[in-house]
Amino acid sequence: MSNITLKKIAEELKLSPSTVSRSLRDSHEISQETKDRVRALVAKLDFQPNPHASSLRKNKSKTIAVIIPEIENNFFVQVLNGIEEIAQKNGYHVLIYITHENYQREVDILHMLRSGRVDGIMISVASSTTNFEHLTAYVELGVPLVFFDRVCEIMDAPCVTTDDAQAAFEATEHLIKTGCSKIAFLSLDGNLSISSRRRSGYLEALKQYGLLNNKIIVECCLDDEATRQKIRSLFLRENKPDAIFTAIEKFSITTYEVCKELQIKIPEQVKMISFSNLTAASLFNPSLSAIIQPAYGIGRESADILFRLIDRKKLLPTQKKVIIPSHLVIRESSPVQQIVL
């Protein structure tokens, strides 16, 4: 019966939680009939109002915090929209914090949130975050916290991600099947688990097709000019790649720009594929093959889990590690008609 809360009783009887609460306190504002209905169900369910939970509930801020590394990325924008939809249904406001991939800012934000201004936290960690102490403190205190996309796998908190390794495997396999054998993989530097999952999918596909010796891994950073320079070097080296697979949407745009600058034709001279949730990717010249992540679903699912935690409901076993599949959309930058294997 530990999961029985005031809210559930209210739902069951189609009353507001406050009416149930006042009935239990024998308030004069509530009719005798309603009080009897509430008491009957409470007796049936063996419900003990939790005074601690009740006092906590009074102090609720009705606000949740979402901490993301950046917003110049359609993935995070769509996740936010999913979160906002669920938050609105629950009568909650959403505060958005941006770390700009900076570990210290992430720490500062978490520190500021200690004052209890929010009832729960959803976070996608910064690429520079390798120490998670600022987060373990919250989890240990029992503050509702959900990781999404860029998660901390060693921590005992729910995680919502996509199947990064599988998606990267499929994208790489697709490039191999269209005849590519020198596929460069561009990912974000740092120690993100998401980067290593994507890289492992890429490497696994190369391995299965006997191309592991041809691996080209390029670690890029968020500085546009530095990334541009790295991509230029790729095309100017002796052993040029015949395909580019970018793990980050932004890098695909820079790659297109560099190809334009160096007059390298996509897909004739180099094929392209990217993790990208950019709607306009289909309008590119040529249109960009993309792994589309279920961003909106990740936002909704993460928020659903957070509200279960906030409402002190038990999570379903499937809600502890949620993986929502991405899907690959093949467009002109890596056309299927060229499949040779």
Place this chain on the structure above:
Amino acid sequence: MSNITLKKIAEELKLSPSTVSRSLRDSHEISQETKDRVRALVAKLDFQPNPHASSLRKNKSKTIAVIIPEIENNFFVQVLNGIEEIAQKNGYHVLIYITHENYQREVDILHMLRSGRVDGIMISVASSTTNFEHLTAYVELGVPLVFFDRVCEIMDAPCVTTDDAQAAFEATEHLIKTGCSKIAFLSLDGNLSISSRRRSGYLEALKQYGLLNNKIIVECCLDDEATRQKIRSLFLRENKPDAIFTAIEKFSITTYEVCKELQIKIPEQVKMISFSNLTAASLFNPSLSAIIQPAYGIGRESADILFRLIDRKKLLPTQKKVIIPSHLVIRESSPVQQIVL
């Protein structure tokens, strides 16, 4: 001398404001030499520490709120980055709230902010907002508030915008000069001052070139499917437009998609131009001519003004209504080589 603050004295003497403050309180932690330097400057400037300001400062949340209508728009994303840069320099955190163009949400957010959780507010109003009472209350109470982009011109609060009418005039004039005479203007429905400024620039250009009778104004909404249908109708009617000028980035993407669907060639059959801060617009097929707004600058300038208000500094006369020019970038969707006039 009313503008002389602790902070300025600190800057002048290359000390921290807290050192200045402690010097004035004759703290034992501060050397006599420093105290003398501070006192000398204070005497010179006739500075009176303001006890009210000082007590207010102690209660500062060190947080500002930014309220925007949506985030699936590169303009707002870039504005936010500009704001964050200035906020970080001032040691402030930024809370981001999204109204999703919903007036009631805007009211709710403003209501929630009454608890004093932020020291200042920056807002770009929702397209459905026509009543500004929820904002006047703040301004009358003297809460630091700055409007940007979508402003309320009748209110006595600083506004930071771009030269919407002028930019729309130039874009329309460019289309006319490339030979277009039936230019459709697609804008967001509602009563935003920004929409009417852009529309007036479009109409003024038509007027100057004797094309006012050819005006085609289409009001679109945020529902993608409804907008798509309106654009399709435009191309299926008797008197088709020979150019489309979209006042909102999102509508340009839908227009490209509809042209693809109906096999209408840009720029051969219809020319295109849009207000857009999408980096990838140069990668479109064909690349999109765009009015690029100074989004980052609008963010920085708005934040600068807000921090002047928070620090109780007087605004410069030029900071009350700031207009930062946009610039027009001509690309393949409305090529200059076709200029006929």
